[in-house]
Amino acid sequence: MSAEIVSVKNIGLRGVAVADTKISFIDGQKGVLIYRGYRIEELAERSTFLEVAYLLLEGNLPSKEELSRFEEKVKAGRELPQHVITALKAMPKTADPMDVLQASVPMLAPDDPDLQGAGRNANVNMAIRLIARMPAVAAAWNRIRNGLEPLPPDTNLAHAENFLWQLKGEKPDPEIAKDLDVCLVLHADHTFNASTFACREVASTRAHMYAAVTAGIGALSGSLHGGANTRVMGMLLELADVPDVEQWVKDQIDHGNRIMGMGHAVYKTIDPRAVYLKEMATRLGKKTGQEKWDYLSKTVERVAVREFDRRGKSEIRPNVDFFSAPVYHMMGIPRDLFTPIFAISRIAGWCSHIIEEKFAEAQDKPMLYRPQAEYVGQYCGLMGCVYEPVDSRR
Incomplete structure (x- = not known):
């Protein structure tokens, strides 16, 4: 087995460049x-x-x-x-x-x-x-x-x-x-x-x-x-009846529970798309008379960012799903x-x-993706396992 295959095994191809792109x-x-x-x-x-x-x-x-x-x-x-x-x-x-x-x-x-x-x-x-x-x-x-x-x-x-x-x-x-x-x-x-x-x-x-x-x-x-913003909206709907939202967020983080819409597999700072959606949520809240969703999302963001910073996790910031949830909801779009x-x-x-x-320009790229896996199942040598008739098996 090559060293290259060993180095990327079981990491979901994270950090592995598989093709060029201009997009x-x-x-x-x-x-x-x-x-x-x-x-x-x-x-x-x-x-x-x-x-x-x-x-x-x-x-x-x-x-x-x-x-x-x-x-x-x-x-x-x-x-x-x-x-x-x-x-x-x-x-x-x-x-x-x-x-x-x-x-x-x-x-x-x-x-x-x-x-x-x-x-x-x-x-x-x-x-x-x-x-x-x-x-x-x-x-x-x-x-x-x-x-x-x-x-x-x-x-x-x-x-x-x-x-x-x-x-x-x-x-x-x-x-x-x-x-x-x-x-x-x-x-x-x-x-x-x-x-x-x-x-x-x-x-x-x-x-x-x-x-x-x-x-x-x-x-x-x-x-x-997909679906993270659907779960963000579910969280906000739940929080509509919570008397102390700040404490709820703190409790979630203290118990190691995830805050939906916070953090990203790639971004280690705020998702640039979230910046526009955050401003949009504020504007839509005022326009549609649904400012509570803007208030709740910003409260969760503020407390979560503060708590993550205290724990040395400053890379956890809102992603695109966090503010798209209240935005779509205020537009009257069904959650699903x-x-x-x-x-x-x-x-x-x-x-x-x-x-x-x-129509890839790279001539050295194989047309067909064919990754390699490391077999870790039963092994009985190159000749394979001995096949026993069904009546002989125990």
């Missing part, structure tokens, strides 16, 4: 996140989700004309095929939205005219349709499970606006729609996390984009990856749709990584 970069010590060379702060303040999606897919910011054409393509792809609507209506109304989303992506594949296309342009076209239709699936399912008919897309509305319209059946407040668009920008990519690596690993087999995205959604559905919204955003990054994996 995004993280400096966890300094709290830096970059998409294609652009700081997340500038993109959150000045860009839109579809402009960022173009940037991730194409590698450069679009001209005005390029962005307009891209937006029109996304709008043209919003309509769900009827067979998908029919399938959604046949599903149990208690189905988890992430399971529904994952099941829907393969059903979208046969409707895509570029499915058999091997070139980059065909893959970009598939990505555009997925960016357009992921919100439509989530919104349609939420209405169907509540006994309502899915709504057609409105081509006069921008991306986040249209999702809120199809979700709720009423034209959204422009400021709230803009805030949701910023949320989508903040979640659009995050290098080789579990779901992105799942997408790239499947893409390395030369499976089509829909198969790779399905794998990514499956990875995101796991409790160690928080993770699908993550997917609605991350689809831009997933597709970009799939395309990069399929």
